[in-house]
Amino acid sequence: MAIEIKNINKSFHGRGLDHDIKVLDDVNLNIGDGEFVCLLGPSGCGKTTLLRLIAGLDQPTSGEVIADGEVVKKPSGDRAVIFQQYSLFPWLTVLENVMFGLNLKKDRTKEENLKAAERYLESVGLIDFKDSYPHELSGGMKQRVAIIRSLLNHSPILLMDEPFSALDMQNRHMLQEQLIGVWKRFKNTIVFVTHDVDEAIYLADKIVIMDKNPGKIKEVFDVDMPRLRKRESEEFIKIQEEVLDKLNVEDF
């Protein structure tokens, strides 16, 4: 599903101030069906605000977001949101948490869902914990469970807000690779917020570099490299230099 962001402005009432603060200034962006876009920029440039507008969790002050040809007015199951903070149901086991909502989908049988869930848990080293409850897991393990749950739901649009930022590097790289695997297979449209340049280059077809005060798009950068990408390749390092050159590194 394609997403069009048209002339978006967003202001918030400034706390303790008698005027509004402009957070997003005339943001325009077209995201193609099946495209993987990373929003990259310093803290406070409005990445999360923009993602919430695409999700329909908030409304723009002016302008509109169009998803699959329709103006976004409220959240929809077609646009799954994955935040930094994960929430698991404490009364369900790991496997039950991962399977939550899957059996409502008519295109797969219960057995197929179970197999897929177990395969994912296996691939992130959590299969031995499938009957454990969230309170028995470490923070990183809980995050992996929550991410797997959202990946298994196969929403056509995935809106991800720094989902891997709290993980250690090894787990982060593993989940990035798995996300690329899911995306290649299911061709989701993905909007992924990060302030990690390496993550953006590893994942994205298109990197949208944002600037702050007020938040706006500074530059759109196409990454034309086959996947899976090799971080140590010359091409990767060259793109890294180009992207870093466009960012105000002192703002990070």
Ligand SMILES: Nc1ncnc2c1ncn2[C@@H]1O[C@H](COP(=O)(O)OP(=O)(O)OP(=O)(O)O)[C@@H](O)[C@H]1O
């Ligand atoms: N509900 C709100 N009310 C008032 N101000 C808000 C609200 N939500 C966000 N802001 C302000 O909007 C600006 C952009 O915030 P946002 O969270 O979108 O930035 P970000 O780029 O995602 O930052 P970070 O990388 O730190 O998560 C900030 O100055 C923030 O204080």
